[in-house]
Amino acid sequence: MSEATTPDRQSPRTPTPRPGGRSARVRAEVVTATLAEVTEKGYDGLTAEAVATRSGVHKATLYRRWGGVDGLIADALTASADQPWPLPDTGDLQEDLRRITQEVFSVFTGPERGSTPTALISAAQRSDVGATALRGFFAARHRQAAEVAERAIARGELPVGTDGVEVIRAATAPLYYRLFVTGEPLDASTAERAADVAALAARAGLFTPTPKEN
Template sequence: MSGEQSVPGGPGDGSPAGPGTVRPGGRTARTRAAALRAAEDALIEAGFDALDLADIARRADIGKTTVYRRWGTPAALVADLLLDMAEQSLPRTETGTLDGDLRANAGLVHKTLTDPRSGALFKAVITAAACDADAAAALHRFYATRIAEWAPCVDQAIARGEVPQGTDASEVIRAVSAPLYYRFLVSGDPLDAAAADRAARAAGAAARAGAYAASYDHP
């Protein structure tokens, strides 16, 4: 994902906490970690349609009652998994130039999507989001979090004068990952390092040309 932030809609932002969104410690934290790892394994093996809470309890060696009480539905478990993925994801890389930062972002997206485990997991959660509103909301929060993590590299480029004032930082970051996800999910074209580098260079060139800049008045 655009890289891989606090998550909008998660605990602490004033929104109601849904199933699986409390961040506990101790035994409860270990139970959550085991269930989420089991959910990852199940999603990778068989996809969202086959995700079953009783099976998750068996895989994680925890009580079915605990799993049903904490998450309630497979979609709620996927939502909590996405929250955990956002919390555990890598911070952005700062290279000192916009092109360098965007290449780092594209490289992380490429690595994530081409890794056999994480690539299969992302396909599964994207499938879940396509058929369940709660899973979709969780996926949207995940991507909003990742974009928010990387957008400051564009803000820093604005401050250095690399791109015009008024450039929409989030749109630049989206422009890096969008062609990579297209290859990953739609076209089947090779998703290689060259494609990642090309996506980063294209987004940087468009940003410098003002393609993502809102209209503004010059002083």
């Protein structure tokens, strides 16, 4: 992937808004506008001018803080990663993973909200900076969700040393593979099966470090 070099796709800058105050409000307005524009028009139709108009933020301010379309996409992902993600705590790893995969399924296929995250991830894959932000987004989500595996270790349900991030990756990867690689249909039973497989593998110790041979 390579970044476009048109004026709208200049080298992105890292926004540094102050916590609270006008700067935070401006960022929230720009992120909201970016999500709306990318949902409606995709990466190719996304322009800084349209985001500026929709958000009410002057285009010069937008370019100064975000640098163009790729910076807008990257910051929308960063803002999404910062949102809290309430995790299930059912007392059973398999059920926790099922609820996580069902949430992913719902987010990406729901008629009311599925188009926006799909459009944002598809757009992020079109530029280097977007792809970097996307990796950061998934890394943050995996770290957060790994808590369900850590609880399972504490309960004695999983072997000590189980890599919780790998457990979450195993549970969710089949969903993302269908959504963004093969385009195959994704349904609730597929999401549940992915969770079950990950839970079985975790309990079997497949996500613990492999001892190194001497």
